[in-house]
Amino acid sequence: MTPNMSTWRPCDTVESAVAWKHALVRTDGPTALILSRPGLACMERDAHTLAQVSKGGYTLLQTGDGQPQAIIIATGSEVELAVTAARALGEQGSNVRVVSMPCVDAFLAQSAEYQEAVLPAAVRARVAVEAAIADYWYRFTAQDQWLLLPLRTN
Numbered sequence: 001m002t003p004n005m006s007t008w009r010p011c012d013t014v015e016s017a018v019a020w021k022h023a024l025v026r027t028d029g030p031t032a033l034i035l036s037r038p039g040l041a042c043m044e045r046d047a048h049t050l051a052q053v054s055k056g057g058y059t060l061l062q063t064g065d066g067q068p069q070a071i072i073i074a075t076g077s078e079v080e081l082a083v084t085a086a087r088a089l090g091e092q093g094s095n096v097r098v099v100s101m102p103c104v105d106a107f108l109a110q111s112a113e114y115q116e117a118v119l120p121a122a123v124r125a126r127v128a129v130e131a132a133i134a135d136y137w138y139r140f141t142a143q144d145q146w147l148l149l150p151l152r153t154n
Contacts, residue, residue, distance in 0.1 A: 056106025063090025
């Protein structure tokens, strides 16, 4: 993370549009948009979820009601993988939440209440999926129950 740099890594065209808007209206520093090369599916969202995208991190999908058993945090092209995994786990009866986090600094600028609503501290089972550098995902995973999946290709 570069100081004062707002970095967006959108998962689809909707998040890309929000990121572009953020870059155009931001006056207190630079914004980087990290876009994926592969054609990505557009994620399903209702009006409430759509309004949350600009907050930098939000619940994109949950396979059950109430408190989730586990949370998968992903960004960019890995969000589609996270959704696929969560749906498969949901079909087996697990309540899994997928958090899309296109902009970490925008998420961290939200209130503690919002952050807790998205990433409840009581849910310790967390997986962070990242295509490149995994260093900053540790702050979002529980210290005793976490899995970090940095995906690299050679």
